[in-house]
Amino acid sequence: MIIESLLQAEQAFSREVVEAGDYYLKVVKKGQTFRILDLEGNQAADTLFYNANDISERYSATDTIREQGNLYLTSGSVLMSNECQPMLKIVADTCGRHDTVGGACATESNTVRYALEKKCMHACRDSWLLAIAENETLGLTKKDITHNINFFMNVPVTADGKLTFADGISGAGKYVELEALMDVVVLISNCPQLNNPCNAYNPTPIEVLIWQ
Ligand SMILES: [Zn+2]
Numbered sequence: 001m002i003i004e005s006l007l008q009a010e011q012a013f014s015r016e017v018v019e020a021g022d023y024y025l026k027v028v029k030k031g032q033t034f035r036i037l038d039l040e041g042n043q044a045a046d047t048l049f050y051n052a053n054d055i056s057e058r059y060s061a062t063d064t065i066r067e068q069g070n071l072y073l074t075s076g077s078v079l080m081s082n083e084c085q086p087m088l089k090i091v092a093d094t095c096g097r098h099d100t101v102g103g104a105c106a107t108e109s110n111t112v113r114y115a116l117e118k119k120c121m122h123a124c125r126d127s128w129l130l131a132i133a134e135n136e137t138l139g140l141t142k143k144d145i146t147h148n149i150n151f152f153m154n155v156p157v158t159a160d161g162k163l164t165f166a167d168g169i170s171g172a173g174k175y176v177e178l179e180a181l182m183d184v185v186v187l188i189s190n191c192p193q194l195n196n197p198c199n200a201y202n203p204t205p206i207e208v209l210i211w212q
């Protein structure tokens with residue numbers, strides 16, 4: 001569902017542009033709102049969330065899908081944790097649909113989906129591993145990288161249950177906005193998208209803004 005935000009970009013206390021292939025890692029406090037802005041369109045923002053006060057509690061796609069009774073995420077979706085606690089709520093969305101079943105790109109999956117020689121190319125999972133290695137104090141390890149949200153990605157499920165990776169429905173300037181319902185660690189990989197034709201092989205930056 002399309003809901004526009006009333007928040008003004010100039011009033012955000014934090015604004016950060018994230019290049020494709022880079023990661024974004026920040027703690028967003030309970031009650032704060034943040035926006036992921038697709039600057040040029042059709043990016044994929046592969047995102048993980050953790051409870052900032054107990055890193056073992058994390059975003060759970062299965063709990064979220066079951067609780068809302070819908071496969072897709074959009075305004076009104078409450079993102080649930082693996083302890084079935086509400087972590088965040090999508091409060092605005094100008095894209096209309098986000099995926100949480102397709103998973104993130106990895107060097108391994110790229111070889112299966114595209115070609116064997118893609119093995120050495122950069123993937124979202126690499127960005128997350130780098131984030132974890134460069135921010136040891138958080139206490140995250142490889143096993144904490146689990147199912148994620150692909151903001152702006154369009155992965156429709158067909159009537160007979162098949163997963164399809166379709167062209168994006170996002171565009172330049174579209175955004176999704178979330179309110180934190182607990183203190184959360186936000187870890188985003190702005191997908192390098194080196195293999196995915198959905199963005200014409202032209203990976204572009206995103207911007208993340210946070211309001212008090
Ligand atoms: Zn990716």
